[in-house]
Amino acid sequence: DTAVSQTPKYLVTQMGNDKSIKCEQNLGHDTMYWYKQDSKKFLKIMFSYNNKELIINETVPNRFSPKSPDKAHLNLHINSLELGDSAVYFCASSPQGRGELFFGEGSRLTVL
C-alpha cells in the first residue's frame, strides 16, 4: 500500500493545454508539498500546505494552482502549459512542517 501516491506517472501533452496531477497520502500527515525537479536535477519547493491551508507559494506562476480538498490530498492543476514546464513533479508529505519528507514516485510531465 503506497504511502504517497501520484497519478499519472507520465504525462505528455501539447503547449497551451491544461493538465492536473493528483496526490494522495495515507500516512495521516498534516503537511503536503509539491516539488519540481527540472533538467538540472534540482528539487525545488513549489507549494506547502498544512491542514489544507497554503503555507508556502515559492513564486510559482499563477498558471499553477494547487488544491487541497482534505489533508490527505494535494492536487496540482497547470493551465496553459509551456515548454519550460517539462519536469518531474514530486508530491511529498510530512507529519509536521519540519523533518523527514515522504515522497511519491514522481510525475514526469513532457510538454511538446
Place this chain on the structure above:
Amino acid sequence: DQQVKQNSPSLSVQEGRISILNCDYTNSMFDYFLWYKKYPAEGPTFLISISSIKDKNEDGRFTVFLNKSAKHLSLHIVPSQPGDSAVYFCAASADDYKLSFGAGTTVTVRA
C-alpha cells in the same frame, strides 16, 4: 540562488570501500540537514539527518558530519555496497515547511 551545493555530480567507489559525499551551504540560518537517496523512476527516500546542535550522527553504515563554521556537511557510507548505487541529495531547512535541496551526487559502487 542555490543555497545548497553538491559540487561533485558523480562518485565511483569499489564495493567494500568508503563513500564520502560532500555538501556545502550558504544560508547560516539552516539548522537541520538531511540526506536523501533516490533510485531511478522512484521518489527520494530519507536516509539520515542531523540537527545543528550536533556535529555527528550515525545510523548503521551511514554517518553524517556537520561543520557549521565551514558550512559543510558530509555523508560517509562504510562499507559501500552495490545497493548503495543511487543519487544522493543533501537538503537543509531553516524554516518550517520548506527544504532546500542540492543537485545530487550519483554514486556508483563497482563490484
